[in-house]
Amino acid sequence: MTVLKALKKMFGKAEGEQPSPTSTPASPATPRSGDRKHEHPSRTAKTHDPAGDSGSTAAAAVVNQDKPAAKADKPRRQRASKPVDSWKLEDFAVEPAEGKTRFHDFKLAPELMHAIHDLGFPYCTPIQAQVLGFTLKGQDAIGRAQTGTGKTAAFLVSIITQLLQTPPPKERYMGEPRALIIAPTRELVVQIAKDAAELTKYTGLNVMQFVGGMDFDKQLKLLESRFCDILVATPGRLLDFNQRGEVHLDMVEVMVLDEADRMLDMGFIPQVRQIIRQTPPKNERQTLLFSATFTDEVMNLAKQWTTDPAIVEIESENVASDTVEQHVYMVASSDKYKLLYNLIAQNDWIRVMVFANRKDEVRRIEERLTRDGISAAQMSGDVPQHKRIKTLEGFREGKIRVMVATDVAGRGIHVDAISHVINYTLPDVPDDYVHRIGRTGRAGASGTSISFASENDAYALPPIEQLLGRKINCEMPPEELLKPVPRKH
Incomplete structure (x- = not known):
């Protein structure tokens, strides 16, 4: 408890990072929005149209990178067992239980609750209950929890809620994710993207995953086929797309760094710093950082990249x-x-x-x-x-x-x-x-x-x-x- 108080005290007095302009200065590898359509025809701006935007139709919004790219442009039906409007929140009845937090106890969209119901998760795990109490209010958070505690669902529920509550810009460009999740290993990226696909299947949000070791051109075609709402990526492959001008991070509303301690061990932090510099300033985005350990290095990174974060710890033992x-x-x-x-x-x-x-x-x-x-x-x-x-x-x-x-x-x-x-x-x-x-x-x-x-x-x-x-x-x-x-x- 003393360590937790000390951490909260440190962050309460921490100086924020130097304010940067609202629009991140463009680098040669990352042209500004006004110039993109001249350099990349596929990135022509599209006006948000409730009747025609792929992010708003009943077409399934999750990109499956194992399927041929030629199928990416075809409309996809929502992967639901029954029409969305036939499901009611009353179908998901969960009795209050002492010492447990229900997903009903948070104000979540019916589309998200429908997916949670399908997955069979009536009650939150401890990390979910604690993290969501802060992040759904827009606060940054630092979580310490081991794998298997439900932390992935914690940040995905928060991201999905943010994206559903905030309409996308009327003018959008391909390759501009609204939420960014960075993870250290390819397997973890694939797993997070799979979980995101299951939680967004009734929302119309698009999920994409970028990892090294898979066909770059195939991933690029998928990126150019529809808007990207949630992007899950390893640092190296994300930088490849960013430096080529294919992915632009200045519209990121929520950023998640998963397994920060492992990123340190694997030497990814210089790449992560490059990525974060392309996103909006920390006071203009929500940042969530998760780590199995709270080492001095991890806490120093959190101090640089978050604003007044809530600190949540789930004991490993x-x-x-x-x-x-x-x-x-x-x-x-x-x-x-x-x-x-x-x-x-x-x-x-x-x-x-x-x-x-x-x-x-x-x-x-x-x-x-x-x-x-x-x-x-x-x-x-x-x-x-x-x-x-x-x-x-x-x-x-x-x-x-x-x-x-x-x-x-x-x-x-x-x-x-x-x-x-x-x-x-x-x-x-x-x-x-x-x-x-x-x-x-x-x-x-x-x-x-x-x-x-x-x-x-x-x-x-x-x-x-x-x-x-x-x-x-x-x-x-x-x-x-x-x-x-x-x-x-």
């Missing part, structure tokens, strides 16, 4: 301990693979995530499991995007039993029904442990994590226990789990 049964096996490094193989093979587990600290470890584990007859795939920064998407789908469908990943790649993996998480090597950063085991035990379901502590990485266990606030029982693996791996012919 609650997320880590409530639904996940945690075990630690003391094992020699030379026996780790035997233990991993036998755990999976003898128990016939079908959806397991294995984490290792380095990309070369991930590759070796995946190769050995595949050689020994267990279907496995790897997820790291070296895997091309098209293969990542195919791999994730195979894992979701159960065709791939084991996903071996690094921490960076694992942040963006949201797959239901992962029964076990195995830490082949303990992470050097305690917070990464919480992120790893958060892949299982999601949305109230139970899960199990098993960590291998060897002579090389057992030193990482005490800081993890300190973060959790309790000891994790360490045990020796049974002899049958250390049997030699049978040779496959």
Whole structure:
């Protein structure tokens, strides 16, 4: 509580960033609106017409980047099971419950409530209840919460409400998003865009996603096919579009930075600074920043980019301990693979995530499991995007039993029904442990994590226990789990 008060005090006295002009000065790579139609014919301004604007028709507004670009110009019907006007808020009856906040308790548009109803979320998670209490009033916010707590829906509900309450400009240009979400990994961008598509399906808002490793021209054609209301992107690919003059950020009303601590770790902050300079000044946009940790670096960034933010914290140990049964096996490094193989093979587990600290470890584990007859795939920064998407789908469908990943790649993996998480090597950063085991035990379901502590990485266990606030029982693996791996012919 003392830390929280200190943070709020710091932000209460924080000096804002230097005021900048209402219109961001144009750079050679980002022409001003008045000049765009001469340089980019496809970016000719269109007058907002309730009868003809793609953002206002019943056509589905979500861009699916996996479909051929040639289909982008065709009208799309709203993906609803029944006409929108046949659904009433009364169809979404949720009784008040002590200690719980309903989505009904906020003033949300019927179109948004319809989508929330479809997703089956009657009550807010703690991060949603706390964040929405501030952001729906237009306040900036900084949230500390682990993956799986519902933070994505928290900022998406806030964004959608803002865009529905504020009509778009009568004159709009292609490539001018009204809301911008920046995330560090391709998988996380894809997941956020998917969630946004589900929440906006009755609103007529357009959602687009830009990630590296996918066809640039294909994404460009989609960008030029309709207005962009919500843009989700990785920093590098967004800068590519921005510096080519294809995306203009001077109309951004809401900006979200997700997993700011991971962006710092991955060296993305210089790119993020370039992006933010293209958006309106911080007192003319709403800024939401989410991070798993509140390090000094993260808080300094938040101080620069937000105005009088609300600070919301969801304690990580609650997320880590409530639904996940945690075990630690003391094992020699030379026996780790035997233990991993036998755990999976003898128990016939079908959806397991294995984490290792380095990309070369991930590759070796995946190769050995595949050689020994267990279907496995790897997820790291070296895997091309098209293969990542195919791999994730195979894992979701159960065709791939084991996903071996690094921490960076694992942040963006949201797959239901992962029964076990195995830490082949303990992470050097305690917070990464919480992120790893958060892949299982999601949305109230139970899960199990098993960590291998060897002579090389057992030193990482005490800081993890300190973060959790309790000891994790360490045990020796049974002899049958250390049997030699049978040779496959």
